[in-house]
Amino acid sequence: MIEPTENGCIITDIHMPEMNGLDLLSTLNERGIFMPAIAMSGRSDVELEIEAKKRGAIDFFGKPFAPENLLEAVRDAIKTNAYRAAEAAWKTAQAAAATLRAGCERRIELAERADVLRAELAEIEAQAAMQEATVNGARMPVGLSGLGSAAEERARWADIRARLDAISREASQSEVC
Numbered sequence: 001m002i003e004p005t006e007n008g009c010i011i012t013d014i015h016m017p018e019m020n021g022l023d024l025l026s027t028l029n030e031r032g033i034f035m036p037a038i039a040m041s042g043r044s045d046v047e048l049e050i051e052a053k054k055r056g057a058i059d060f061f062g063k064p065f066a067p068e069n070l071l072e073a074v075r076d077a078i079k080t081n082a083y084r085a086a087e088a089a090w091k092t093a094q095a096a097a098a099t100l101r102a103g104c105e106r107r108i109e110l111a112e113r114a115d116v117l118r119a120e121l122a123e124i125e126a127q128a129a130m131q132e133a134t135v136n137g138a139r140m141p142v143g144l145s146g147l148g149s150a151a152e153e154r155a156r157w158a159d160i161r162a163r164l165d166a167i168s169r170e171a172s173q174s175e176v177c
Contacts, residue, residue, distance in 0.1 A: 007078065007082055013041065014048060015041060021052065022052060036078070037056055043062060117163055
């Protein structure tokens, strides 16, 4: 069985016993195997050549033909296929690099947001002449900092803490950078 990523060239006769060459070309295309194919036939027929090329043949030879012409067509087909494979690999590498860049940029953005939130928390804690209480294992401000009522201050502190936790979770789930 031919794998879609293999390099090479298919040479097929149009008239074969169980499956003709035109059906073979169609089947290869249906299976995503876009390896260059050269078709040949016992007779030189323009309509048959056109049909073979519609189904994916890159060249067509009517018999008899000079072996060196077939050999040159095979060389060209293999070069073309190698170029296509290299181009596909390059596009895949570019897509992977773009994904990595986007992931890195997102991690940097998260780190910057976390820094801003940490600074806000530090401001609250520095300005607050507060006592500490432990609620569900977390340190909570209970005094006034001049930034609002104690309830507002606790709500602001809890909101910032929750956003920091969310950023930390998102950053830890990212596998890039």
